[in-house]
Amino acid sequence: MSRQSDSTQPNYSIRDAMFILRAGDTAAIHMTKRGIFSFYHSIRGKEATYCGAAFGLEPGDWMFFGPQVPQGGFLMVPTPHSLVVPTYPSPTAARLVHATGVGMAIAVKKDSRVVCVVFGEGLSDSADFHAAVNFAAVYNTPVIFLAVVTSKQHDELPAHLSHTSEAYGVPMIEVDGSDAISVMKVVSSAAQEIRRHHGPRMVVARIDAEMPPDLIFERIQQATQPLHERTRISHEVGTASADRPAPSREPGGLRGLQGTAMPADEKSERDGHNVQPETIEPEALGWEWARRCLIPTAAKPVSAKTIESDTQIN
């Protein structure tokens, strides 16, 4: 009944996963421009958040992941292990309530799984968002609400979310959404807490909206270089801070924490995720890579063969 991500796929590093996701996203954008897809919600620039979250979960956990191609394609986040990823994601806040429902069912079944639902912060104004968080809090369900915030007002909107979280009694954690390792650690930590104590968590992943997506991706590349070749990327865990330094606009520039020394244990952990330091450009990945995250699902599936012959994207 449920779509499990391909358990036979290679054991990706986060860096690989982000490249694959970028390749799939690029392909979907091209197909939209060529009229093969009528529209597609790009996730360009958010690769670190999506992949970091997927890597922070454990086998059997669920992840509601947004991008959908209406003609029947689904952009699957590459995962390191077998996650359950619903392949029909609602583009609206409705999926937040579905995630809560899955969490309620997990509680009914007395399983130890966790659900993570990724959504744009704009959905937090909707009634479904409030229903989802309210139900999740009332029933202590194992749900991680992962809000991607791209606001220019870095303190204002997370404060809105933090007030909402506090009102519903849902602990909130904030993280740099451009830092895949930080997202992974925060999601993993939240999932462990949930497994121990149950109850939902809110993770706010902030991404600088004014930074061009390609610069963000360069930053991702830098963030996944071996540690001795780069400085520390932002790794903030906690609530919004009013006195946070202004963000840097330079490639690789990081909000106020450049050059900070990294603790040895964190260095070791990050190095462990950088198993393939050689450069891989999305354009060089080709369709074999893109196909891994473009999964046909609905009545008119898009086959890789069709895409290849029609578009010649490589």
Add this chain to the structure above:
Amino acid sequence: MSQMNIIQAINDALKLEMRRNPDVVVLGEDVGKFGGVFRATAGLYDEFGDTRVIDTPLAEAGIIGASIGMAMYGLRPVPEIQFADFIYPAFDQIINELAKLRYRSGGEWTCPVTIRTPYGGGIRGGHYHSQSPEALFAHIPGLKVVIPSSPYDAKGLLLSSIRDDDPVLFMEPKRVYRAARGEVPEGEDYTIPLSSAKIIREGRHCTVLSYGAMIHTCLEAVPLCESDGYDVELIDLRTLVPWDRDTVMSSVRKTGRCVVVVEAPRTASFAGELIAEIQENCFLSLESPIGRVTGYDTPFPHTLEHLYLPDAERIRQTVTNTMTY
């Protein structure tokens, strides 16, 4: 067999199915400790506990959205919307999510959710407790709509609905929740197939087609029609989507005349759909235009509901008009 009303029959069906299948859960406003405002879920909380009989916040979109998620995980939720008039906040979840999930996922996912909700007027509840919105949902592909009229049917149809792999809107005629009584096999497992109409009374002159609480009004009209010399064939549709075309068309071809009775407002009611289908398929058999007895195109009136709802006299008059056309 024991005598039950519709509430007792529904309660019996829920108990039976929850005992049979541990994946069946009930959720809704006041369905737990309180046992439901109409007592349809009385006793379930004590027997099955708060993990399977779940009192929810007052948020219909949350109730249906959470039910969808639970169904995705493998449960068979039976959410209750306390009154059909309260179902509109959940419209998006029902129409865009619940009814479309199988299609959108290319058949990979199904959504076995049975939404129970009392509908209809006659309890002096005003317009927040009296509407008949079945036509709105009959319009939605991917959603089945079931309306029983008797305790026996309520139990058998509810069991079939819960066991169906697709979403079902199970609308209960609250005006006859307790007034309609009949023999029901208590604790016994039986099902009535969805999409099967029931000929309640055979007749030669005119087919009267209805469902839900209006069946009982039609039964009141039958002797009046008889006294006028008209032998009425009364059919209970039971399932609106997908409805039993064969039974209906056979009856209309036999009698050559038809009257449809619903209590919803006249414009765009389900009666219009039935009439259109019948005239398309039985045109050469019809002796007269198909008659229609409905509510009026007004908000449901509180003080005038006795005038708003179709009664036996209006049905009798419409049958007479059809017979004497």
